[in-house]
Amino acid sequence: MSPLSDQQFAAYVGIDWADTKHDVRLQAAGDTRREFSCVPHQVACIDEWAKGLHQRFDGPIAVALELARGPIVSALQKYDFFVLFPVNPSILATYREAFKPSRAKDDPTDAELALDLLLCHPERFAPLRPQSAGMRCLMSLIEQRREMVGDKTRFTNRLCNTLKQYYPQALEWFEHIDTVPFCDFITRWPTLPAVKHAHRSTLETFFHAHNCRRPRLIETRLESIRSATSLTEDPGIVSPCRLHALALVAQLRAALAAIDVFDREIATVARTLPDFALFECLPGAGPHLTPRLLAAFGEQRERFRHAAELQKYSGIAPVTERSGKKCWVHWRWQSPKFLRQTFVEWAGHTIDKSFWAGAYYRQQRAKGSSYQAAVRALAFKWIRILYRCWQTGTRYDESIYLNALRKRGSPLLGSLALPASKRLTD
Structure with missing residues (x-):
């Protein structure tokens, strides 16, 4: 329009x-x-x-x-x-x-x-032109899922803080507490005396039912339970903290179930969109980042005239301020935070999945860049590549891109030996 x-x-x-x-x-x-x-x-x-x-x-x-x-x-x-x-x-x-x-x-x-x-x-100003119902549905689902993940994090942090007040051993027995097994454990044994009175066979059955079958890990947990000492036995602390922990576990369990529902719906909706195949094949995308990248680009190819516009809009491109002899480069403060996070998170996942991405990241680190700065720089390069694929409707091919880098004499590949699976021929 x-x-x-x-x-x-x-x-x-x-x-x-x-x-x-x-x-x-x-x-x-x-x-x-x-x-x-x-x-x-x-x-x-x-x-x-x-x-x-x-x-x-x-x-x-x-x-x-x-x-x-x-x-x-x-x-x-x-x-x-x-x-x-x-x-x-x-x-x-x-x-x-x-x-x-x-x-x-x-x-x-x-x-x-x-x-x-x-x-x-x-x-x-340009008029608002809504995208298709499917794309708008996907974008809303992704953002709402992100809010659910934020709720899960808040409930997890509050639960962790509450358990530290009266029952810190439970945090040591599980590697991750934002899981259904941990919720089930606290629901069944909300205090240390309760779990210490449980029979060994009961605990073993519980761990087996929750896909924990490593004998050494189970024995370590059982020994820790037998030798554990209460942090406090003050009923003025234990009683309210126990109720608070159970309430938080219920909220955390609901958040985990909601995230699973959103994941299934996002996967269903994303596969109905025409450009899904373009992003599904990207290295490191996976089931969670593929729909997010699809929504980040959308389906209106005239929205961004060139890759630089998307780099700036997403907050990946830095801002340069000049005044007299002074020059200051900093990242963009005003940008869609979730969109920027999408590109940065995915770029981080490509370090171990893409040969040139890993080489570029290590090159940036060798120059003295912090992890975040190096990943943002990698995301900057990835956006240019994805923009081209998105505009032409071409799926990304690592070998084709590496061959293009070699033909241009890119210093990125100058001193690096390609693995056998990535060796290129004219």
Whole structure:
């Protein structure tokens, strides 16, 4: 879709959204007067307001708002006469501060400033064009799964802290506590006296039922249980901590079950999308990162004109600031954090899965880069490669890329001997 400056609209609207109401500034095309209104966040009220504008102007209406998605966006997307133009909140905040150095803020004023930006700088904004329902579903599932993982981490940390208050031995007996076996263990034996009174055969049966069959490990655990001494026997500590631990275990168990459900649904939805095969073959992607990389690129190939735009948008490309004789390079502070994390995590996984990626990482480390800096630099290179594959619909082939590096005389391969499986021929 063409930018705002190339389109004709019957009216222009700026909206400052909120949970309960939305402040609106309206200006008809060819008119300088502006109207103010406030629309309650109720389906009937939004519908009445939208249909009223359509009857009044009978043409496309440009709408500027600070969201690319959300309840108000979903509500307005139902009407084909609205063309939505997302405005970055930081841009609007800086624009507001230019006229109000005191940083005074008011919702109707923000609606008017959004309208100003839309009218005064039309070349800066592109209309919101939603991706397919399948891609949007995948993106939401991935982000919601990430929130579930965050919940799991919080429950795990709180459970660990609670057990340290009265039952620290349980943490020593299991390598990972964010697992169903650990939850089952604490649910069955929430205190040290309870597990010490359990029969040896009962404990062995429990461990066998949870796929722990190594005799030495089981014997070590049983010996540790027999010789364990309570940290405290104070009922004022043990009783509330026991209840707290059981409550956290229930929450952790629910989070683990929810993550499994999300994983299955993500795998199902991802396989229905056309570009799934492009990302499934990537080294180190696996079942979790493949859908995340697929969602990171999306399906709108005109969204990024070249790889540098994606590198900047994702926060992988560094920022250079120059003033006089000073030059400062730092990473981007404003970027989609989850998107950046996706590329960085995957780049880290490719170090042991891709020959050139491992060589490049070790090269960066040899130059003195920290682990995070080296992985970000690797992610920077990977984005350029994936962008090319994504644009052409070509699956990544390690041998083809290594051959291209050799033909260009890349210093990355100059002093490195290829393994037998990667040796190249013209």
